[in-house]
Amino acid sequence: MTIRIDKKIKGYSVVTADDKAKESAQPPAADAAAGAPVSNVIQMHERIERPEVLVGSTYKIKSPLVEHAMYVTINDIVLNAGTEHEQRRPFEIFINSKSMEHFQWIVALTRIMSAVFRKGGDVTFLVEEMKAVFDPRGGYFKAGGVYMPSLVAELGCIVEDHLKSIGLLHDPELSPEQRALIAEKRRLFEQHSKKNADAGVTDASSTASHPDDIAVTGEGASFPPSASMCHKCSTKALVLLDGCATCLNCGYSKCG
Known part of the structure; x- marks a missing residue:
């Protein structure tokens, strides 16, 4: 078979049988190294057997x-x-x-x-x-x-x-501004309740007559015992503050 050489010959070497054997063994290794790495990460699927201990x-x-x-x-x-x-x-x-x-x-x-x-x-x-x-x-x-x-x-x-x-779900984090707003709403409500208590006013729209009447819930948060349910967070923390329904848990306000 005739091979046309387009470049100048600068040297030559004799290919032996050992050289041919090495070349035939190198390509698979080179391809494996060049290819994408095989992932051994196990994902959850129905074929995983139940371990002895969970x-x-x-x-x-x-x-x-x-x-x-x-x-x-x-x-x-x-x-x-x-x-x-x-x-x-x-x-x-x-x-x-x-x-x-x-x-x-x-x-x-x-x-x-x-x-x-x-x-x-x-x-x-x-x-x-x-x-x-x-x-x-x-x-x-x-x-x-x-x-x-x-x-x-x-x-x-x-x-x-x-x-x-276990990290599959995450709570939406409240921003510092939202936390500050909720704290301010709670402070205003307690001040309003204390004023009513000091003046001896019995107001049906006020959900607590004194800050001491605020009930401590099972989750550590404190809300008035007569507060109504907030439709946003489904918690009984909705009180009437300055004529506006305000949630002391999530900061929701009917007046915006």
Whole structure:
């Protein structure tokens, strides 16, 4: 076979059988080095087998709708343990109670939720779906003055809190300006209540006659016991301040 040489020959060497063997072995190695690195990060999927030991948290639900308390246990699987990609993902959920009234739907719900957890992907949608369930008999207020439209909705709040604790959900941070506004609203309300108490005024529109009458909720925040529910944060913290409905929890004001 004739090969046309277009460049000036500056030197030459004899190719031996050993050289040919080395060249045939080099290209795969070079291609592997040049290619994209293979990722060993494990993502949650339904084919992952349940480990012998799982990390779990148990939450208590004490609702006036049921006689006995419910205990919700959510177990997590730890993926990529000991690496920079380590993460906890919910793997299964159990609900235990002495009350047998809701046994059937509790078993069904836990099995479906566990299946969704093991499927992988974004499981945070469960929170909004469950919190949107309303009881036709009416909801109730849990400790802290937070309104719960149903027992399923409170279960959704527990799942939300758990997902926040393992880093799958994050609370929207209040800006310093919003925090300052809420603190100012609370200060003005307490001053207004103290003036009414000192003057001996009994005003039906005032939700507390004295700052000492402000109730301390189960979550550490203090709101007047007769405050109404804020439709924005679903907390009984809405008071009448200077003729305007104002929330002492989230800063919402009907007057803007």
